[in-house]
Amino acid sequence: MSLAEQVLNGNIRAAARLMRDIDDNRPQAVADLKLLYPRTGNAYILGITGPPGAGKSTLVDQLTASFRKKGNRVGVVAIDPTSPFTGGAILGDRIRMNRHATDEGVFIRSLATRGALGGLSRSTSDVALVMDALGMDIVIIETVGVGQDEVDIVKAAHTTCVVMVPGLGDDIQAIKAGILEIGDIFVVNKADREGADRTARELATMLEFRMAPEGLWNPHVLKTEAQRGTGIEELVGEILQHREYLFSSESINDFLRERNLRHFMDILRDSLFKKALAFMETDGTLERLLDGMANHSVDPYSAAEKVLSALTGER
């Protein structure tokens, strides 16, 4: 039985193996993903993003528990930040998820961002696809919103929650407009801290300035204390409301088309590059070009054009 079939039968170890194959960039993984694809599209993808220290992992843990109580199977893809500066807190956070370790209905997978060969957003999409095929009802993607890659990732989510905390830096006003565009729901976590109401109010005010027209989704600001579990049910309620909105409106088709486009483009970019690399390595083209660049007789722009022409036969 192929790995893909085993995954479709709900075999967790097969899913883990396939994810490893994806990581290792094995060609067989693509064959398996092709087999899985027609059987996917059932999982609801939830993106959780926010700055380091906002308590995202604890929130994900609580959301997982809540969805489990409702009988949902939950997959979690935690993106381990690339940055040498965001520290090693992630591993510690993951340990909190231990309470789900013996629960067959929860599947947790960390993805390291550093050195993700095929691009991080592609790997994340592929891993989420495997979780979907495995029968997870909800797939939570948790990411520190620090780089373009990480922001791209949450675009693949049906619903994106942006998690903030009171007293982060100077002023919520200083936070770039980008944050307002990516969130369907805003959460002020650690709401027992001083300044939580102010942070929530300021966020709400900023959101008012970009009110969507009647009938479209308008993000709200919720407060949670993930550590104590306060506000979690309200958050789950809001998530389900956004889901209902999404599926009752035309926007679900636009969303899916956009998501497919992005996933396809990631794969195409990746495979084009691999092909070019193989092409250049067979006949020593790459070494020749590098020698030329070293003595400045070849510039990298013309070199790229040459390879492109040769590869496509001027198509």
Next chain:
Amino acid sequence: MSLAEQVLNGNIRAAARLMRDIDDNRPQAVADLKLLYPRTGNAYILGITGPPGAGKSTLVDQLTASFRKKGNRVGVVAIDPTSPFTGGAILGDRIRMNRHATDEGVFIRSLATRGALGGLSRSTSDVALVMDALGMDIVIIETVGVGQDEVDIVKAAHTTCVVMVPGLGDDIQAIKAGILEIGDIFVVNKADREGADRTARELATMLEFRMAPEGLWNPHVLKTEAQRGTGIEELVGEILQHREYLFSSESINDFLRERNLRHFMDILRDSLFKKALAFMETDGTLERLLDGMANHSVDPYSAAEKVLSALTGER
């Protein structure tokens, strides 16, 4: 006279225009870059990276002043972070550089990371190339080391300074090993703060564990107070020492080859993708594939393979 020729004549406004053309992805920009390329390779690229709040901009400002005093012309490429979470401090920091605003020997350019079409590391390389052609002796690339892109950028620098501050998060031990690999020089800035000595000592201890063999470069840890200008001359001295090391050893050729390879690959990846996009758009292939993915009759992996085959004629 072409824009390229004007840049080579030291025309700052022409350089600014070319950088804008690069940003806008104009084909003419590539033609100009090709003309510039053989006349570049003279600038020394200095990378400054570190977490938000480490005082990098102030340090860059002081380094700029110091290099100016030595008669060097200085270009600064400041990478404006992508993250919606790192806040709007950058703009404020840039204002400090105002003291150089009327100095023809200083050229400052900010690059926004969000939505950089051709990839951030490519844009940065291209902009640094223009500064090089313009006659800048030193090009300082300042980036918040938060994403893979940003880390890749400093790999293009001859010398990379990693800037830390005391009391950042819990413990220096928690900082990922990645940080040690990218730095040629480590700076503990805001050295008047409590814990500065401890941070410096811990960094030094971590570096000892990976001592390079005799004859190779071993990074040191320096302390600065950029606000007051303390430690700047020592830092410049260390940078010049690293430069001397680099050029006196074999490693300069490896470094340049590696850098050329990366720049070339960035360009190739970009142009391959543009070609594929144009190819798919001419005959409606893209729309057809997206329709297929929408009804799950086509998977994105097979779709990418089809486009690749068509584009290369199975080459």
